[in-house]
Amino acid sequence: MDLTYTPEQQAFRAEVRAWLEAHVPSEPLEHFDATREGFEAHREWEKTLKSGDWGMVTWPKEYGGRGLDLIQWLIFEEEYYRAGAPGRVNQNGIFLLGPTLMEFGTHEQKARFLPKMASGEEIWAQAWSEPMAGSDLAGVRSTAVLDGDEYVLNGHKIWSSRAVFADWAFGLFRAPGSERHHGMSLIFFPLDAPGVTVNAIKKINGHVGFAEIFLEDVRVPAFNRLGDEGQGWHICMATAGFERGLMLRSPARYQVAAAKLAGLWQEYKDAVDPALEADVVRAHMNAEAYALNIYQTASRLMAGAKIGPEASTNKIFWSELDIHLTQTALSILGTKAELMHDAPDAYHATDWIDDYIFALAGPIYAGSNEIQRNIIAERMLGLPRK
Amino acid sequence: MDFTLNDEQRMFAETAQTLFADTCTPDHWRKQMETGDARDDARWQAIVETGFTLLLLPEEAGGLGLTELDFALIAERAGYVALPEPLAESAGVAAPMLAVLAPDHEALADPSTTIAIQHPSAPYVADADLAGAILLYKDGEAYVATPDQVALTRESSIDPFRRLFRIDWDPANVTSLGKADWDLAFDRAALFCAAQGLGLAQRAVDMAVAYAQERQQFGKAISTYQAVKHHLASAQVAIEFARPVVMAAAADVARQDVQSRARVSHAKLVALEAADKAARASIQVHGAMGYSWEVDVHLFLKRALALTQAWGTPAFHRSRIATRIFTQPIGPDQTFARENENA
Numbered sequence: 001m002d003l004t005y006t007p008e009q010q011a012f013r014a015e016v017r018a019w020l021e022a023h024v025p026s027e028p029l030e031h032f033d034a035t036r037e038g039f040e041a042h043r044e045w046e047k048t049l050k051s052g053d054w055g056m057v058t059w060p061k062e063y064g065g066r067g068l069d070l071i072q073w074l075i076f077e078e079e080y081y082r083a084g085a086p087g088r089v090n091q092n093g094i095f096l097l098g099p100t101l102m103e104f105g106t107h108e109q110k111a112r113f114l115p116k117m118a119s120g121e122e123i124w125a126q127a128w129s130e131p132m133a134g135s136d137l138a139g140v141r142s143t144a145v146l147d148g149d150e151y152v153l154n155g156h157k158i159w160s161s162r163a164v165f166a167d168w169a170f171g172l173f174r175a176p177g178s179e180r181h182h183g184m185s186l187i188f189f190p191l192d193a194p195g196v197t198v199n200a201i202k203k204i205n206g207h208v209g210f211a212e213i214f215l216e217d218v219r220v221p222a223f224n225r226l227g228d229e230g231q232g233w234h235i236c237m238a239t240a241g242f243e244r245g246l247m248l249r250s251p252a253r254y255q256v257a258a259a260k261l262a263g264l265w266q267e268y269k270d271a272v273d274p275a276l277e278a279d280v281v282r283a284h285m286n287a288e289a290y291a292l293n294i295y296q297t298a299s300r301l302m303a304g305a306k307i308g309p310e311a312s313t314n315k316i317f318w319s320e321l322d323i324h325l326t327q328t329a330l331s332i333l334g335t336k337a338e339l340m341h342d343a344p345d346a347y348h349a350t351d352w353i354d355d356y357i358f359a360l361a362g363p364i365y366a367g368s369n370e371i372q373r374n375i376i377a378e379r380m381l382g383l384p385r386k
Numbered sequence: 387m388d389f390t391l392n393d394e395q396r397m398f399a400e401t402a403q404t405l406f407a408d409t410c411t412p413d414h415w416r417k418q419m420e421t422g423d424a425r426d427d428a429r430w431q432a433i434v435e436t437g438f439t440l441l442l443l444p445e446e447a448g449g450l451g452l453t454e455l456d457f458a459l460i461a462e463r464a465g466y467v468a469l470p471e472p473l474a475e476s477a478g479v480a481a482p483m484l485a486v487l488a489p490d491h492e493a494l495a496d497p498s499t500t501i502a503i504q505h506p507s508a509p510y511v512a513d514a515d516l517a518g519a520i521l522l523y524k525d526g527e528a529y530v531a532t533p534d535q536v537a538l539t540r541e542s543s544i545d546p547f548r549r550l551f552r553i554d555w556d557p558a559n560v561t562s563l564g565k566a567d568w569d570l571a572f573d574r575a576a577l578f579c580a581a582q583g584l585g586l587a588q589r590a591v592d593m594a595v596a597y598a599q600e601r602q603q604f605g606k607a608i609s610t611y612q613a614v615k616h617h618l619a620s621a622q623v624a625i626e627f628a629r630p631v632v633m634a635a636a637a638d639v640a641r642q643d644v645q646s647r648a649r650v651s652h653a654k655l656v657a658l659e660a661a662d663k664a665a666r667a668s669i670q671v672h673g674a675m676g677y678s679w680e681v682d683v684h685l686f687l688k689r690a691l692a693l694t695q696a697w698g699t700p701a702f703h704r705s706r707i708a709t710r711i712f713t714q715p716i717g718p719d720q721t722f723a724r725e726n727e728n729a
Contacts, residue, residue, distance in 0.1 A: 078718035252718035377615030
């Protein structure tokens with residue numbers, strides 16, 4: 001155990017910091033879920049990132065990455081959030097599908113999809129959930145039928161984040177007549193393919209952050225199937241591991257938020273309930289604990305371990321800490337808590353109300369926290385499924 | 387940057403786990419509660435022979451010269467069996483302190499001798515009557531005494547294995563050791579409380595997991611009910627996010643700066659919160675059985691309760707974290723920062 005950065009790691013941090021200082025937009029971009037303009041501005045930012053070769057630093061060079069290790073990834077993320085750089089509009093691609101493709105894709109599939117993912121040229125949405133398949137994902141009914149060297153896709157997907165403006169989706173489909181966890185395949189389809197209809201769904205913050213997708217005889221090459229036919233469930237679970245594990249939510253995100261909260265507290269503490277300091281301290285502790293847990297996981301993965309069911313503990317922890325942290329900020333802001341950022345009297349340093357509303361989704365997406373607790377009880381603690 | 391334990395550390399921890407599993411079973415607890423003995427001699431002998439009492443002592447004092455991280459792994463396993471003997475205070479805190487202040491003290495000559503330690507944050511001292519030496523705090527200075535040089539008053543604890551004593555003493559009757567590094571002693575003590583907390587927490591969860599699979603209600607094992615599963619899953623989450631904090635605190639405690647102190651405090655808070663949460667979840671899952679003296683879960687609840695308040699109250703430890711937050715840079719690049727780097 002050695003909790004110091006090597007000179008190389010320090011040099012890497014300095015390199016990331018210098019590049020970000022020179023390139024991060026001085027004005028925040030409009031949110032990528034708010035409008036097409038905001039989305040495209042984020043796509044431009046992804047291209048700028050790629051121009052510095054920062055698209056996805058852990059991927060091999062031949063697939064658009066830098067071939068760096070997970071500690072360097074964490075350092076990159078720390079600097080990224082520290083710099084206040086724009087959110088990653090392609091997070092479903094680079095953080096979820098990317099690692100899955102790396103594990104299950106053929107060389108040809110990786111070469112086709114990963115570089116354009118890393119550069120933001122193709123932005124991805126996830127198309128798993130259906131009206132009757134939410135927490136019970138094995139209830140998926142959308143179908144894929146092989147016809148020559150093409151699949152014909154039919155069905156109805158919903159709650160697909162970013163699908164309103166994204167270019168591609170990775171969907172879960174089943175062979176007609178198959179049941180539950182069997183017969184499913186993970187298949188990619190362009191969101192502008194003939195037969196695809198995307199209807200925006202507004203989130204509680206008013207953003208068109210997710211969508212429902214109707215597929216009617218959508219034809220895609222069999223090349224777009226990841227892994228073997230029928231292997232879809234297995235691949236989805238691996239993706240979910242990345243999602244809940246160390247990729248989707250960097251500790252740095254919460255460490256920056258906790259530091260901002262500490263600043264907010266310093267500003268308001270003479271005017272508000274002194275008992276709130278304990279929550280400010282708690283928010284910092286939670287962010288630090290999450291960071292230490294992730295450093296531990298990264299070290300273990302680098303030593304050859306694989307992500308297991310403990311990823312479910314991460315998802316519970318970051319989603320709950322985020323709500324606690326943002327709610328503490330609202331408590332400090334008091335009567336200003338409800339004011340939107342364009343209100344004349346709003347607290348302008350950070351949009352705490354937006355962050356809080358966003359945090360409320362945390363216990364629901366990426367597998368509800370109830371499902372995560374089942375996974376922990378059944379796969380970590382060994383309690384029976386039924 | 388490497389957050390993994392080395393092979394030697396893993397081996398040491400496994401040795402401790404096996405030793406405690408063999409010598410500190412529920413039967414041992416029950417027997418010791420019946421007899422009222424302070425110590426299980428065979429178990430203590432095994433602990434001494436394995437070298438755990440020498441672990442933190444410097445090699446020149448006949449010790450193993452290992453680190454707080456190594457000892458924390460042992461303390462974690464001691465927590466897992468609610469070890470009755472004061473191994474953590476004696477070998478983890480008092481002996482290394484005495485070895486610095488009085489390396490030739492006779493209490494250090496025999497590795498089976500325990501050394502007790504009293505501090506304003508831990509005024510009730512376990513097994514002080516049996517100690518070969520008692521370290522005493524006054525105004526930042528250390529004094530050493532034998533039990534017959536001080537007045538011991540037995541204070542009964544809710545924890546049946548904590549044989550506590552209040553110590554009243556007169557500096558004129560004991561030996562002065564001069565200025566001492568009480569900050570380091572305090573941090574080690576708090577750290578090893580935290581490490582024990584991890585063990586207490588995991589044992590409470592494990593006991594409930596085992597019980598829930600046996601106990602049938604409504605025609606099936608209660609372990610199949612989500613309400614039961616979720617209690618235990620939440621406790622396990624608390625453990626998973628306490629353990630890395632304890633490990634990081636152990637790795638850095640010797641640095642003795644604002645950051646290392648805050649991390650020890652963080653470790654103590656969350657590890658003992660995890661222990662409390664796990665013990666209470668475990669009692670709930672055990673139902674009325676869990677509230678009975680016959681089922682052992684209460685031992686873990688009680689030890690967690692005691693260690694939560696000893697060596698710094700939660701409020702004190704929160705204040706040290708607040709000091710770190712409000713006097714030092716914070717943020718994602720500061721997770722492993724040091725005070726001297728910000729000077």
